[in-house]
Amino acid sequence: APRVASTLKLGLAADCVKLVIQDGKLLMTRPVYGDNILADIICPNTRPQMATIRAKMMKKAEPKQNESAEVIKEPVNVNVDSFKTIVKEKKKTSIPGVKSIDEADIIISGGRGVGSKETFKIIEELADVLNAAVGASRTAVEAGWKPKSCQVGQSGTTVSPKIYIACGISGTTQHLVGMKGSEVIIAINKDPEAPIFEVANYGIIGDLKEIVPLLTKALKEKKI
Numbered sequence: 335a336p337r338v339a340s341t342l343k344l345g346l347a348a349d350c351v352k353l354v355i356q357d358g359k360l361l362m363t364r365p366v367y368g369d370n371i372l373a374d375i376i377c378p379n380t381r382p383q384m385a386t387i388r389a390k391m392m393k394k395a396e397p398k399q400n401e402s403a404e405v406i407k408e409p410v411n412v413n414v415d416s417f418k419t420i421v422k423e424k425k426k427t428s429i430p431g432v433k434s435i436d437e438a439d440i441i442i443s444g445g446r447g448v449g450s451k452e453t454f455k456i457i458e459e460l461a462d463v464l465n466a467a468v469g470a471s472r473t474a475v476e477a478g479w480k481p482k483s484c485q486v487g488q489s490g491t492t493v494s495p496k497i498y499i500a501c502g503i504s505g506t507t508q509h510l511v512g513m514k515g516s517e518v519i520i521a522i523n524k525d526p527e528a529p530i531f532e533v534a535n536y537g538i539i540g541d542l543k544e545i546v547p548l549l550t551k552a553l554k555e556k557k558i
Contacts, residue, residue, distance in 0.1 A: 433467040443469030447502020451479040487512035505530030
């Protein structure tokens with residue numbers, strides 16, 4: 335995208351989390367200042383307008399079975415010798431025994447309210463029963479409780495699972511942007527005023543250290 339924008343002498347809004355057409359112009363929203371705030375960007379004069387979208391910020395559209403389109407094939411002559419860099423192989427690294435949050439259908443995340451690295455074990459136990467991935471807020475990652483690969487949010491990974499369970503996560507803007515595309519959001523927090531409840535489909539007010547083990551036990555006994 336940067337090369338195309340440079341060639342066409344256009345501006346580029348990268349890593350956008352929202353696109354809206356407003357008054358005939360494309361309104362592009364992206365995180366700025368270390369992902370702490372969201373900025374709305376417009377290109378009032380230059381056309382075309384260019385933007386890249388953060389992965390999983392938009393849901394896939396359902397295909398229209400009865401629609402058709404003309405496919406035009408243009409010949410492209412590429413001089414491989416002119417490439418400065420050639421990618422020969424790609425490998426995705428992973429931590430043994432840790433399920434990736436990228437493609438998980440169920441994610442259980444912990445935040446500041448978890449309290450410690452040791453307490454994350456109760457979240458991991460619930461995740462094991464549900465065959466879910468374990469996520470974490472930026473605060474939990476910065477505290478060293480979980481690795482960066484588990485971080486959900488603007489400065490981590492944007493996810494859109496079928497079920498997202500937030501344990502002890504207050505719901506800062508940078509975290510909500512990274513998981514608001516989830517189909518069902520379940521929040522567990524002892525603070526009834528926590529912002530996470532505003533986006534949650536289901537909320538449980540209480541101590542996660544008591545609630546999560548009860549959920550794990552009930553699931554193991556198949557009571558729920």
